Amino acid sequence: MNFTSWGAAEQVTGSMHLIELQDGYRVLIDCGLDYEKDRSSVENEIFPFEPSSIDLVILTHAHIDHSGNLPTLVKNGYNGQILCTSATADLCQILLTDSVNVFLAKNKDNKKNRRGKNEFKHAPLYLHKHVMDTMDRFFCVPFHKKFEARANLSITLIPAGHLLGAAAILLEIQEEDNLKRVVFSGDIGRYNYPILADPETIPDVDYMICESTYGGRLHSKDKTVEEVLIENIKHSCIDTPGRLIIPAFSIGRTQALVYSINKIFAAKKLPPIKVFVDSPLGMAGTDIYRKHHHLLNDSAQAFYQSNGDQFTFDSLDYIETLNESKQISDYFEPCIIISSAGMLEGGRIQDHLYFNLQNYYCTILFIGYCAKGTLGRKLLDGIPMVKIYGRELYVFASIKQTDLFSAHADQNGLLNFIMATPPSKLKKVFLVHGEKSSMQQLAAILNEKEYQVCIPQKGKQFIL
Numbered sequence: 001m002n003f004t005s006w007g008a009a010e011q012v013t014g015s016m017h018l019i020e021l022q023d024g025y026r027v028l029i030d031c032g033l034d035y036e037k038d039r040s041s042v043e044n045e046i047f048p049f050e051p052s053s054i055d056l057v058i059l060t061h062a063h064i065d066h067s068g069n070l071p072t073l074v075k076n077g078y079n080g081q082i083l084c085t086s087a088t089a090d091l092c093q094i095l096l097t098d099s100v101n102v103f104l105a106k107n108k109d110n111k112k113n114r115r116g117k118n119e120f121k122h123a124p125l126y127l128h129k130h131v132m133d134t135m136d137r138f139f140c141v142p143f144h145k146k147f148e149a150r151a152n153l154s155i156t157l158i159p160a161g162h163l164l165g166a167a168a169i170l171l172e173i174q175e176e177d178n179l180k181r182v183v184f185s186g187d188i189g190r191y192n193y194p195i196l197a198d199p200e201t202i203p204d205v206d207y208m209i210c211e212s213t214y215g216g217r218l219h220s221k222d223k224t225v226e227e228v229l230i231e232n233i234k235h236s237c238i239d240t241p242g243r244l245i246i247p248a249f250s251i252g253r254t255q256a257l258v259y260s261i262n263k264i265f266a267a268k269k270l271p272p273i274k275v276f277v278d279s280p281l282g283m284a285g286t287d288i289y290r291k292h293h294h295l296l297n298d299s300a301q302a303f304y305q306s307n308g309d310q311f312t313f314d315s316l317d318y319i320e321t322l323n324e325s326k327q328i329s330d331y332f333e334p335c336i337i338i339s340s341a342g343m344l345e346g347g348r349i350q351d352h353l354y355f356n357l358q359n360y361y362c363t364i365l366f367i368g369y370c371a372k373g374t375l376g377r378k379l380l381d382g383i384p385m386v387k388i389y390g391r392e393l394y395v396f397a398s399i400k401q402t403d404l405f406s407a408h409a410d411q412n413g414l415l416n417f418i419m420a421t422p423p424s425k426l427k428k429v430f431l432v433h434g435e436k437s438s439m440q441q442l443a444a445i446l447n448e449k450e451y452q453v454c455i456p457q458k459g460k461q462f463i464l
């Protein structure tokens, strides 16, 4: 069989890998948006293969850099099925819909041409109709259930932590007398993450295509999630009558955060402080976490048995309308505000920053990565003044950061995943989904342990 990486090769986003069996059957693993291209531009629209030539798509998880180009694939002629877990399908429904809304929002200032028609500055990559057409192609398989796609190919989805429904994919391919086991890691989660079960390892693998986002890094271990939250809530809302603003991605981080705060209040480790979750997408995502509660980890299940819903408590308010969101700035008691976008690029968090950046009694706690050039990154780099809604604002609020909510395995977690198969059996590890330096650091350690490692270039074909 052949393997070609067409995305997330020597970079993080745009996951898209092709496996072609000896008899010509073609399987695409993931079809994500490449953030290094303009997300709504034609660059994401051009596929290096004919979409109608793909026989099956398998999706590891719902994050847009893995799923966000599926509607483009369908729009351009793919008419097969998209196989994934049902939690992934549910999350895709809201994330792909949100993706269209992001494209459309970019065009809200479009001018009309002389005939009164919209002239798109950034033509949307796809529309709601294409998302609906894509959702019709989803085909759900539970974790661990071997799915016989055809006589020479079976597929098993293995829990990968990271995000609700996220899976590593085990392909078992019969070639003449040989059965080859090929694993695509998708994104591997970290151990002991709030709510999510730990990633599982997969033994006896012949070839592995593994992510390497944090291949060059170890997560800090000196404090727990709970200790960091208690410290920040105490500092911002109890010792001083202020506010704690936590920018968070709506799906995944927000649920982990709400559950962690719920646990602190339920154990009476702090008096209950008002918490606002100001993210409609976050609310929709939370309902999906509730629906698939059987996938949550043992500790979250035990919490449910003794305390009820992990995502509800007395002092918590989910904010729906824009009007309610605006009223939060009039709330004068100490409070915690969880809102998106995580990197502060757009979203309702902008209003909260606008009214609070100049507040000495406000702390902004970053719990995720902020890319270069984003407002989040500027604040983390210590910029003294920023412009929001055309107004220059001093940054008097405290800016803090923790990596404890990162949903990716660090170097040790990745090594643990790969080394479940010894180097004598694992013929080659392909590293993808990482910056080059992370890949090289992980590759060096694997080489020392006698693994054969390759960092594939985009479009280069390998025989497995």
Ligand SMILES: [Zn+2]
Residues within 6 Å of the ligand: 061, 063, 066, 162, 163, 187
């Ligand atoms: Zn992911």
